[in-house]
Amino acid sequence: MADLEGFYAAARGDYEGVLARFRSPERVEKFVRFFSMDQSYQTLVAAMEAGDAETAFRASHTLKGTSRDIGLTVLGETADEVCESLRGATTVDSAVPLMGPCTEAYERVTEALNTYVL
Amino acid sequence: MEQTGTSPRGTILVVDDSPMNRMLLRDILEEDYTIVEAEDGEEAVEALAESYRDIDLVILDIMMPKLDGFGVLDAMNENGWIDRCPVVTISADGSADYVEHAYDLGVTDFITRPFDELVVRHRVRNTIQLNSKQHDLMAMISSQMFRKERTSNLMVSILSHIMESHNGESGLHVMHIGLLTDIILDHLAAKTDKYPISPMERSTITTASALHDIGKITVPPEIINKPGRLTDEEFAIMKTHSAAGAEMLSDLPFSQEADLVKCAYDISRWHHERWDGGGYPDGLAGDEIPISAQVVALADVYDALTSARVYKPPFSHEKALDMIVHGECGQFNPLLLECLEEASEEIREELAGDAMLSLVQREMGGIIGEVQDADFLSQWDKDDMIEDILALSEAYGA
Numbered sequence: 001m002a003d004l005e006g007f008y009a010a011a012r013g014d015y016e017g018v019l020a021r022f023r024s025p026e027r028v029e030k031f032v033r034f035f036s037m038d039q040s041y042q043t044l045v046a047a048m049e050a051g052d053a054e055t056a057f058r059a060s061h062t063l064k065g066t067s068r069d070i071g072l073t074v075l076g077e078t079a080d081e082v083c084e085s086l087r088g089a090t091t092v093d094s095a096v097p098l099m100g101p102c103t104e105a106y107e108r109v110t111e112a113l114n115t116y117v118l
Numbered sequence: 119m120e121q122t123g124t125s126p127r128g129t130i131l132v133v134d135d136s137p138m139n140r141m142l143l144r145d146i147l148e149e150d151y152t153i154v155e156a157e158d159g160e161e162a163v164e165a166l167a168e169s170y171r172d173i174d175l176v177i178l179d180i181m182m183p184k185l186d187g188f189g190v191l192d193a194m195n196e197n198g199w200i201d202r203c204p205v206v207t208i209s210a211d212g213s214a215d216y217v218e219h220a221y222d223l224g225v226t227d228f229i230t231r232p233f234d235e236l237v238v239r240h241r242v243r244n245t246i247q248l249n250s251k252q253h254d255l256m257a258m259i260s261s262q263m264f265r266k267e268r269t270s271n272l273m274v275s276i277l278s279h280i281m282e283s284h285n286g287e288s289g290l291h292v293m294h295i296g297l298l299t300d301i302i303l304d305h306l307a308a309k310t311d312k313y314p315i316s317p318m319e320r321s322t323i324t325t326a327s328a329l330h331d332i333g334k335i336t337v338p339p340e341i342i343n344k345p346g347r348l349t350d351e352e353f354a355i356m357k358t359h360s361a362a363g364a365e366m367l368s369d370l371p372f373s374q375e376a377d378l379v380k381c382a383y384d385i386s387r388w389h390h391e392r393w394d395g396g397g398y399p400d401g402l403a404g405d406e407i408p409i410s411a412q413v414v415a416l417a418d419v420y421d422a423l424t425s426a427r428v429y430k431p432p433f434s435h436e437k438a439l440d441m442i443v444h445g446e447c448g449q450f451n452p453l454l455l456e457c458l459e460e461a462s463e464e465i466r467e468e469l470a471g472d473a474m475l476s477l478v479q480r481e482m483g484g485i486i487g488e489v490q491d492a493d494f495l496s497q498w499d500k501d502d503m504i505e506d507i508l509a510l511s512e513a514y515g516a
Contacts, residue, residue, distance in 0.1 A: 018232075020234075021232060021233065021234040021235060022235055023235045023236070027145060027235075030145070031138065031141070031142060031145075034137075034138055034141060035138065038138065058183070061181065062135075062136055065136065065139070065231060066136065066138050066139075068231065068232045069138065069139070069142065069231060069232045069233065070232075071232070
């Protein structure tokens, strides 16, 4: 059994909020596990390296959305900043300095997943 | 095309490129609904093209690869699917631009992300219920229209049959008159706008034609059923039936002002008048005779000629037409004679078949015309109602 409260505290998320929306800890756990398989962060990193602004925009948009869906507040916020800097952009330059906080937040979530859920 | 309609569970098409969103919506909704998923706009349009009739709601994401949500909405508008399937859009950004554009394209409501289970459930349920209530009401109206028409036709047929057993005519005479009247009016409307008759009035005339001979119940059966020629005195009594029928109608203690009663009065009183003024009881001439009575007079003569009577065998269709056109049964409006000749084949075919069936089918045509004229309905709604009416008349053997 996953320790959801521990996970959300370590990942800097909003467990109460997501529980209120999803209405059962089982559903929260199910989608947290599903998130652990999500590839949008990896797609974002690859697109940033390749300088593909459009793909990076889409990937950051998806990462922002899914993070918010399951209450991963900080990851959602950092992904949103990357996403907004890429909206309508032709190069990835403006997003480069914003990737640091996003990566940091993602790694924190990954570590919390490994510790409390998986 | 599948005829199964909506499944009792209700089917929802979830269109979202994010697997997690689809999974979340499925997780929230699949207890109550059948979920069909599409990963992008193109898949959504394919799914709709294949089975829009079975989909009760579309939950649509806007930002998607290939074809986006607006593209799906465009396709739904072009094909008219939006009239049948309500759409709820997933709005992550809550941006005013999106919302306005989506409403313009016919979206019913929004679900905001991140999803709240309660909101998703209720918004989905309300949207589906509203839409299905509208369709249920339309189906109810179609069914009512059909039943009302069928019941009144049946009532008229039964009472006519009883009346005719007194009149010594086959029970089919009244149905034939109705059918002939409707056919002639059809040709008349196509030919000239001299007699502007609305579909409603036409239906009234056809129905009222059944009452043309009600005055005959005042004529003694010995005269009506006498084989051979009537004496002058007997014929004089026989001729009272048209005025007698009209009097019976004007003596009705109810519905004096009803169109049907007024029309039946005209037909009953004047269906033995002739174009040259040579008829009875009033010797009216030309268009002094109401067009309804003129048409029924022609129909009456045709059916009398082609039917067997105690005093004569039936004449053939050709012979009857020939006799009428050559004035052997009195003079008729030349326009109506043209209609009769033009409708010759149609009349031959319709009267050779099941007259009751033809009459019901023609009346259904009237109801369908009424639905087609209802400007407030979309073409899809009209098609739905017409389909219902046709299915009902098929179920009733018409």
